[in-house]
Amino acid sequence: MDGAPGIVVLGGINMDLVTYSDRxxxxxxxxxxxxxxxxAGGKGAxxxxxxxxxxxxxxxxxxVGGDLFGPQLLDGLREAGVDVSGIAIDGGETSGIxxxxxxxxxxxxxxxxxxxxxxCGAAQAEAVASALTDASTLMLQLEVPIEVSLASARKANAxxxxxxxxxxxxxxxPEELIELADVITPNETEAAALVGFPVDGHGAAERAAEELLRRGARTAIIKLGSQGAIFATGWQGDTSTAFPVEAVDTVAAGDAFNGALAVCLAEGRSLERAVMLACAAGALAVTTTGAQxxxxxxAEVVAFLGR
Incomplete structure (x- = not known):
């Protein structure tokens, strides 16, 4: 993977226990x-x-915790090609579920x-800073203490x-975390919680994106599931086309979106192209059960776009 963009992810690592029922x-x-x-799941992982x-x-x-899930979670990440040297084991805690x-x-x-x-605490913030020396992008979610994410965002920004x-x-x-975000990517529910009004369609999503830009984010992308995504910066705003698929399991579709988005932006692709590829990745994710x-x-995303 010589020349591949370096991505650091600080976030949750969970074991998902999933039930299926008609309702x-x-x-x-x-x-x-x-x-x-x-x-294996967790938004970060x-x-x-x-x-x-x-x-x-x-x-x-x-x-991860000191339980039986910890080694399984680490092995799964390694098998996917993720560097796990920055993951610690807290023997006094269970793994996230x-x-x-x-x-x-x-x-x-x-x-x-x-x-x-x-x-997670200071040790994780230090691990992020170390890993960022050889990377271009830090990805954050809200499954670890906010203080750790905030410290890591400050370091990445610096x-x-x-x-x-x-x-x-x-x-x-905290508002500072929004201000430190080069890109913020809420779904409709998360956007509504941030901006204080319902986000239930393209028009509301556009208003939500504008509000997040006003509050300091450089780029705002509102993920709309089967309706695609709205994205906006100070100089560009648009809607990415949705990709109709037969949904089997919507778990982690937003995570597929974010992972694809981060890589494409780190490669220097335009925001419009990166969001389109991310929408395709999210669409593909819902056609399969499981998270990771x-x-x-x-290759699957490229083939999907070329069908």
Whole structure:
């Protein structure tokens, strides 16, 4: 991978426990499902795998716990081509887990326990700074303590690196983190939480992007799932075309989007082209079950666009 762009990902590493049922239960109700799977996930780890499969030279920084899931999570990242030297083991914590329900329309509901992700601290910020010396881009989400992400974003900014912030899962964040983001990539729910009004279509997404630019982000991309994405900078704004596919599992589609976006921007591609490739990667991800397992390769994305 000589010459491949260097990508550093600071974020969550989870084991996903997934149930499939025709519908979600109402409060107090038990619904009988028809399938159960476990697979490696976590927004940070998913995005690291996505970037590696898109051709990025990718390093992951984070923590796993001292339980049986820890070694499995590390092995999966290594097999995907991710450098795991920046991942620590917190023997006093469980690994992060996500309990995911998927219904008959391929929508999902997720309950997350952060575990070792929540004990990331100064050591992880130092690992990010070290890894960034040989990389161009830092990818952040909100599954590790905000203080660690903020310190890492400050360092990346001071080093002249690109900071891509995926503000999920929804939680309060300091305005400074938005200001440090070269690119911010919320989905509709996350965008609504950030801007304080519903984001339920292209028009609202455009207003949300404008608001995020006003608050300091250099580029705002609102991920709209099956409707594509809205993107805007101080000099360019547009909509990326959606790619119709038969959705099987929407888990981690946004992570596929972000991994592809980071690599394409790091390669120097235009924002419009990078967003289109990212939309294609996200579309491909929903056609396969799993989180990291559903992240497409560069060859698959190129073939998909050329069909």
């Amino acid at each position: 979600f239960p109402s409060p107090g109700e038990t619904v009988v499902g028809h399938r159960f799977l476990t697979y 998913n995005q690291a795998v996505a970037a590696a499969r898109m051709g990025g030279r990718t390093s992951m920084v984070g923590q 996500a309990v995911i329900g998927v219904d008959g329309s391929a929508q999902n509901r997720i309950v997350q326990v952060l575990g070792a992700n929540s004990t 080093m002249g690196k690109t900071v891509i912030l995926d503000p999920g899962p929804v939680r309060p964040i 397992d559903s992240m497409p390769t560069r």
